[in-house]
Amino acid sequence: SASARIQSETIKRLLRERNATLVAHYYTDDAIQQLAEESGGCVADSLEMARFGARHSATTLVVAGVRFMGETAKILSPEKTVLMPTLEATCSLDDGCPADEFAAFCEAHPDRTVVVYANTSAAVKARADWVVTSSIAVEVIEHLQARGEKILWAPDKHLGRYIRERTGADMLLWDGACIVHEEFKAEGVLDLKKVYPDAALLVHPESPAAVIELADVVGSTSQMIKAARELDQQRLIVATDRGIFYKMQQAVPDKTLLEAPTAGNGATCKSCAHCPWMAMNDLNRLERALHEGSGEIHIEAALRQRALKPLERMLAFGR
Numbered sequence: 001s002a003s004a005r006i007q008s009e010t011i012k013r014l015l016r017e018r019n020a021t022l023v024a025h026y027y028t029d030d031a032i033q034q035l036a037e038e039s040g041g042c043v044a045d046s047l048e049m050a051r052f053g054a055r056h057s058a059t060t061l062v063v064a065g066v067r068f069m070g071e072t073a074k075i076l077s078p079e080k081t082v083l084m085p086t087l088e089a090t091c092s093l094d095d096g097c098p099a100d101e102f103a104a105f106c107e108a109h110p111d112r113t114v115v116v117y118a119n120t121s122a123a124v125k126a127r128a129d130w131v132v133t134s135s136i137a138v139e140v141i142e143h144l145q146a147r148g149e150k151i152l153w154a155p156d157k158h159l160g161r162y163i164r165e166r167t168g169a170d171m172l173l174w175d176g177a178c179i180v181h182e183e184f185k186a187e188g189v190l191d192l193k194k195v196y197p198d199a200a201l202l203v204h205p206e207s208p209a210a211v212i213e214l215a216d217v218v219g220s221t222s223q224m225i226k227a228a229r230e231l232d233q234q235r236l237i238v239a240t241d242r243g244i245f246y247k248m249q250q251a252v253p254d255k256t257l258l259e260a261p262t263a264g265n266g267a268t269c270k271s272c273a274h275c276p277w278m279a280m281n282d283l284n285r286l287e288r289a290l291h292e293g294s295g296e297i298h299i300e301a302a303l304r305q306r307a308l309k310p311l312e313r314m315l316a317f318g319r
């Protein structure tokens with residue numbers, strides 16, 4: 001709408017005035033992603049967001065995503081101001097892995113190398129040997145497995161099980177899940193495949209095993225977009241947050257993109273495949289954060305130092 005366009009222009013001006021850059025995840029609203037594109041920021045997966053923020057010369061990073069993404073940005077760039085449209089945007093994986101319980105789990109298995117998903121608090125990262133995102137998780141586990149290491153993995157059990165099956169590594173899994181991806185249903189996908197037998201299925205590895213088994217491609221959000229480009233199929237069924245359709249459709253304007261079903265009968269629940277916390281990032285909150293400097297991430301120095309090590313390992317590994 002016209003008012004949204006005016007607001008977007010205001011936000012771009014505020015970004016310039018603050019020497020700030022906007023780092024957005026694919027699951028945020030189209031309007032936020034568009035702003036990130038138009039203002040020279042980025043729209044990316046979790047790993048690329050971390051890289052982009054750490055390397056950028058801006059003095060302020062505005063992270064549109066969920067809390068752990070802002071924390072990661074601050075851990076990697078303590079000298080920068082990191083703002084978020086809201087600090088309330090959590091993640092079911094992060095919430096499902098409290099630092100004290102996680103520390104007890106690690107202490108009970110001291111012989112295992114601790115690998116945590118990026119979707120965790122700074123305190124959980126501080127307890128880890130490695131942090132990984134979905135785009136490099138398999139490679140990192142293969143690397144550790146080749147060194148004969150046994151793994152303690154947290155928090156996403158679906159991603160953990162997928163990696164374990166792919167690599168055959170000895171992995172002990174924490175019992176966490178993403179409430180968005182966990183809703184995808186294999187029966188629904190099979191029903192849709194009956195209607196469109198020519199369609200390829202792209203799946204984010206936070207999805208249940210039965211859905212992953214049907215996939216043509218399993219990968220992070222960026223890897224799914226890359227695959228959409230490279231696959232021969234003209235019709236793609238996509239099992240991840242629907243926010244990804246904005247950039248995926250840009251990448252493949254001539255292909256037909258279908259949402260993977262979140263119900264067994266092939267119907268898609270209209271609000272299911274969208275992360276409620278990603279959805280909290282709206283233009284009003286973004287404007288307020290820039291205007292007032294609100295939603296700032298602070299991380300205590302000692303905690304930051306400990307969380308930095310496994311994060312730096314991740315960035316160095318992926319280079």
Ligand code: 13P
Binds near residue numbers: 044220
């Ligand atoms: P990636 O963008 O790294 O694939 O992560 C998905 C996710 O759930 C972020 O919340």
Ligand code: SF4
Binds near residue numbers: 066180
């Ligand atoms: Fe967490 Fe899932 Fe939301 Fe990503 S989509 S932030 S994993 S709840």
